[in-house]
Amino acid sequence: MTDHRFLNRYGPRVFLDTRDLIRLLEKEEPLSPSALAKELAARQARIVLLPSNVMELVPYKEGAPFSVDRALDLMHRLEQLPHAFLRSPDLAWNECRAALAAFSGERTLPSIDPYVEHWWATMWKIPPTIAASVMPNEVRYLNSLTLAEQISHLLLEPEDIRFSTTQRDEARESMRQDREKFGTRRGTTTAFNGALARLVSWTGRPEPSGGIDAFASYITENPSALKGWRTGFAVWEEYRCNLTAIPTIGDFPDFSHVQALPYVTHATLDRAWQARCRQAAARLKKSGDPTAKWYQRVFNDLESILKSW
Secondary structure, X not given: OOOOOOOOOOOOEEEOOHHHHHHHHHHOOOOOHHHHHHHHHHOOOEEEEOHHHHHOOOXXXXXXXXXXXXXXXXXXXXXXXXXXXXXXXXXHHHHHHHHHHHHOOOOOOOOOOOEEOOHHHHOOOOOHHHHXXXXXXXXXXXXXXXXXXXXXXXXXXXXXXXXXXXXXXXXXXXXXXXXXHHOOXXXXXXXXXXXXXXXXXXXXXXXXXXXXXXXXXXXXXXOOOOHHHHHHHHHHHHHXXXXXXXXXXXXXXXXXXXXXXXXXXXXXXXXXXXXXXXXXXXXXXXXXXXXXXXXXXXXXXXHHHHHHO
16 A cells, blocks of 8 residues: 655645545545545645544444444545644643743744654654653554554544543533633633643643743744644634533534644634634734734635635
């Protein structure tokens, strides 16, 4: 089988929402997978695979049966496309630690490269560079597996590849608290600094010199710092301000897709999240915030991306 990982990452990187992947792989809309593969190869482009848009292809719902054969068939078809793997679960964590180091003067702000060489490495708790040293035999085995083989292992315990109702309830409570505190106010310093403080706490690093306020000023003055997290935060504010919107399990992967926008060149998203991105972009552009540009990478569907080429 041809290796389509394309470790050269400078060509177009196209993230497709699960809806568009299913249309492509099962219905051959708006073109066949083989035709898209030719389009991508001609541009040295690749489809970007995260843990979420791959796992959402697995036809599994809590408490309901699913077809293993269908899931594996989808993975075989997907793997024939030129593709690259993006590690998303700790993306904001890595961005924050890099920004903290730059803020403290330890080093200049580095570019974050979230791309990895294998799909298992997009979600493994141990970062792949460390895993290769502490568990070399396991890493060699995982590297030898096709995408379908990796998924087949996960399907032995399918509940492990879905967000839980407990996580959903925690998100709802967090949203309730934010709405109670901020209502429909967007772009407040208090909300931004509070969210940033929670992110810093997650990294395990001590509070930055000068406090969170000083660190927040550094972030807003440096558009390349925390670009994925900032992209997600602005959209989270739009979600919060829609007082009728209630977080669901399906929102978790969508939020990770938004945070990946600065690291891809084209993306399709769920319709509701497209609307939130447009709202965030308009607000940020009006205030002169340079991070508004990341939302220009959102397209309605695969057809729109192809037409832009």
